[in-house]
Amino acid sequence: MSGRARPDHLASGQRELIVDLAERNHSDHGDGLLGLVLSGSAARGMATERSDLDMYVVLTDDAARERRASRSAAVDEIPVALSELEKVPPFGSPGWWFRWSFAWAPTLLDRTGDRIAEAVRRQATLTHDEADSVLVDHDRLDGWINYAYR
Numbered sequence: 001m002s003g004r005a006r007p008d009h010l011a012s013g014q015r016e017l018i019v020d021l022a023e024r025n026h027s028d029h030g031d032g033l034l035g036l037v038l039s040g041s042a043a044r045g046m047a048t049e050r051s052d053l054d055m056y057v058v059l060t061d062d063a064a065r066e067r068r069a070s071r072s073a074a075v076d077e078i079p080v081a082l083s084e085l086e087k088v089p090p091f092g093s094p095g096w097w098f099r100w101s102f103a104w105a106p107t108l109l110d111r112t113g114d115r116i117a118e119a120v121r122r123q124a125t126l127t128h129d130e131a132d133s134v135l136v137d138h139d140r141l142d143g144w145i146n147y148a149y150r
Contacts, residue, residue: 007038007106009045014053017075022109025057032063034082035116036109037102044104054101056080058116082112085119091130099123 010018018036025033040054041047053075059067064081071077089096102123110116 007043007045007108010042010047014042014047017053018055018108021055021057021075021077029059029063032060033109034058034060034111035107037105037107037116037120039078039101039105040076043106052076054078056085056105058082058085058112082115082119085116085123088122091126091133 007015018038022033022036025036035058037056037058038053039056041051042053052073055075055077057067057077057079059079059081061081061083064079064084067079069076069078089099102120105120105124107117107120
């Protein structure tokens with residue numbers, strides 16, 4: 001697996017899990033596997049010995065249709081189609097609150113010429129209009145600080 005980022009703060013066992021996950025997904029999906037994004041506490045360097053890995057498996061639309069999320073004590077594997085990752089739900093719309101999970105999320109594998117990395121960055125970033133809406137229109141300083149902090 002050739003990757004973009006190598007989170008040095010991960011334990012060797014966690015890095016092995018990521019390699020295994022990448023190899024299994026490549027075996028299952030071939031060219032349908034577009035990338036991997038690490039999220040959650042492990043991505044932010046805040047994992048404990050009890051933390052699992054939260055991995056977004058970015059797939060083509062066809063490959064993503066066949067997949068469901070899987071969860072274990074070691075890894076939560078969340079499949080997402082690139083086309084869905086590139087859709088950024090605006091503040092206040094259904095699903096917008098989930099965008100914070102992409103803050104500090106390194107793209108470990110990107111076979112799309114940086115489309116995944118750009119989609120992750122956009123998911124994690126409020127536009128100026130969104131920030132104004134959070135702060136002014138909705139009087140949500142606590143929410144803005146929480147979003148900015150993560």
